[in-house]
Amino acid sequence: MSIINYEFCRKIDFNSRVLRFKNTSHLLVCRLIQKSCSVFSPISHVSFFYSGILPESELENSGETTESTDMVLKAQVLAGGRGKGIWDSGLKGGVKIVYNVEEAVNVANHMLGHRIYTAQTGDTGQLCNTLLACERKYSRREHYLAIVLDRSSGGPVMIGCQQGGVNIEDIARDNPDALIKIPVDINKGLNKKDALFMAHKLGFTHPDEAAVYIERLYKLFDSSDCTLLEINPISQDINGKVVCMDCKMNFDDNAAFRQKEIFAQRDWSQEDERDVKASKAGLNYIGLDGNIGCLVNGAGLAMATMDLIQLHGGNPANFLDIGGGATAAQVTEAFRLIVSDSKVNAILVNIFGGIMRCDVIAQGIVTAATELNIKVPIVVRLQGTRVEDAKAILATSHMKILGCSDLDEAAQMSVKLANIVHLAREAAINVKFELPY
DSSP: OOTTSOEEEEEEOOOSOOOOOSOOTTOHHHHHHHHHOTTSOOOSOOEEEOTTOOOHHHHHHHHHHHTOSOEEEEEOOSOSOGGGOEETTSOBOSEEEEOSHHHHHHHHHTTTTOEEEOTTTOTTOEEOOOEEEEEOOOEEEEEEEEEEEETTTTEEEEEEESOOSSOHHHHHHHOGGGEEEEEOOTTTOOOHHHHHHHHHHHTOSSHHHHHHHHHHHHHHHHHTTEEEEEEEEEEEETTSOEEEOOEEEEEEGGGTTTOHHHHTTOOGGGSOHHHHHHHHTTOEEEEOSSSEEEEESSHHHHHHHHHHHHHTTOOBSEEEEOOSSOOHHHHHHHHHHHHTSTTOOEEEEEEEESSSOHHHHHHHHHHHHHHTTOOSOEEEEEEETTHHHHHHHHHTTTSSEEEOSSHHHHHHHHHHHHHHHHHHHHTTOOOOOOOOO
């Protein structure tokens, strides 16, 4: 996900035919794919289990319907690397093959309500509320296929690779020539010629059949306002038929107004609590690994601010764009998000007041510092509309707020102060900042 393009992804496994669902929620993407790709190889039964409760009869019926003794349980979490994940319950792997109901119940009880830790989840892990049960399929070949919005080409790009089921980033780094890229005219859509070319390049036994699937995947990508549709792997079974084993979809937040049904399925429990609070407050926030909190208006200015912090040897703790019309209450909420990160040792506020009034920001800073009892130093750089009024508000607040008129100077100061606080915390010393008035 791009730092300024906030999207949510729902990772699901899908097939063309679903006979019966225990619960109707969280299934929209599956239905979309059924509608657009109605000839995908079917898996006879898919079940979802919710709220940490496993309906044993559902698993029994699943096995009877598929007439297969091999079932696969897959943790439905918004993170990759499930196969190598480790659970807080002691279980290893988020994709498990089970051979009977008893084994399925045991595995499910070690997944539902537990956290899985993968290379993408970080130290907090990801809580699993949902499982997907499906028939085990055997693939003869596995490939990679994705359609993604590409800024450099100004539209969708179809990406393929003969190697599937692996981390595509590693292949792109180690063997970039293995990737097949085909730009798509967003006005005309994907044509059959390009779909067939991709099918041939991937090495499908029946390229005409595969090309039909690829065309339908593009239609799904376009009609759902996706920024990414990734099939990894898209496989061939022992009979040469196309089987899509896994799907990841990202949706453009700007299309929420016309994709209401999709966005209604957003699972907030799968997302960082701070991201959830920021979204509800109308703020654009992404938590990072640094120790200097950032509060900026405008995505471009925010990234420039983060670059300057790094240029002077610091590390930003977040990306936070409060937009052009933030209120004092939103500024307070922004500070609340920043100080909720225990790693933050200093805060840099960088505001260019065009539509935004600097005095509103200043009042929000003072209110936040008072209400939240902020103990870390705050460096403020304000320019633009009513900046003199803003400086007066900060000057009379008698708070630990250091004003800078130059952005480069402000970035250097925030890095220095963050280092001081960091050293003090390591030595268990309580540092107090006294500013001249």
